[in-house]
Amino acid sequence: MSVKSKQLVFIVIWMLFIITPFVTVLSNTSLEQALGNPIILTNIFQRITGLLAFTLLFMQIMIGAHMNRWVQIIGAKAYKIHITQGLVSYGFMLIHPLFESAIVYQVSRSLTEAILTLKPSIATQRDLLLTFGRTSFVLVTIAVIASYFRTKPFFRRNWRAFHILNYLAFFLVFFHARVGTDTFTPPFLYVYWLATTLVSGTLIYKVFSPIIARLVFKFKVTDKAQEKA
Numbered sequence: 371m372s373v374k375s376k377q378l379v380f381i382v383i384w385m386l387f388i389i390t391p392f393v394t395v396l397s398n399t400s401l402e403q404a405l406g407n408p409i410i411l412t413n414i415f416q417r418i419t420g421l422l423a424f425t426l427l428f429m430q431i432m433i434g435a436h437m438n439r440w441v442q443i444i445g446a447k448a449y450k451i452h453i454t455q456g457l458v459s460y461g462f463m464l465i466h467p468l469f470e471s472a473i474v475y476q477v478s479r480s481l482t483e484a485i486l487t488l489k490p491s492i493a494t495q496r497d498l499l500l501t502f503g504r505t506s507f508v509l510v511t512i513a514v515i516a517s518y519f520r521t522k523p524f525f526r527r528n529w530r531a532f533h534i535l536n537y538l539a540f541f542l543v544f545f546h547a548r549v550g551t552d553t554f555t556p557p558f559l560y561v562y563w564l565a566t567t568l569v570s571g572t573l574i575y576k577v578f579s580p581i582i583a584r585l586v587f588k589f590k591v592t593d594k595a596q597e598k599a
Contacts, residue, residue: 377447387425387429390558390561391422391552394421395417398555399414415469416473419462420462420466421552423543424543424562424565426462428565431536431537431572432568433455434536436572456514459510460511463510466503470500471485471487474487499548502543502545503542505542506539506540506546509535509539512532513533544562
């Protein structure tokens, strides 16, 4: 299969993931109702941006963690996709909570109350799940800053630690997503669990593969030493 054919397959799969949030949200909400109610319409945008942020963060982690393999499959465009996708994902994570503020303002007409929706709280289970989302945004922001300054000595030395922040952010978003019903509605339900399984597997591999490699190397050195003896 040529590189162009592989790129086409990649784009098709990528698009299938991207349209999943739209299909899920619109299957749970009457579009006719939404067009006649500004609050419901705002809520639709809020939910779609949240699901898109989760989906893109998942794909961002999978591409970044296996970049060399992706370059072999789709060529140098893997780097461009990774950078562009990262910025778009961050954009969705930025505007997603603002829709919550917009809804509160539409209901209360109070700018103060709208701003207070961004304040972290653990008073209720819902507040805790929302705080998970805000915390994940902070972690991703740090990771984005580290990525921008990755050529600087400090960030280059600690790049692995900064990269782990994306995984922590993902699992916080995993719990944050449970604040709504769309997460448990097909087809997004399948993306939700597939993403969690793949990211978890990748994290386990990243953490334990160096340890296993060192142990294997140690055993080989020991065996050679015993053979010489």
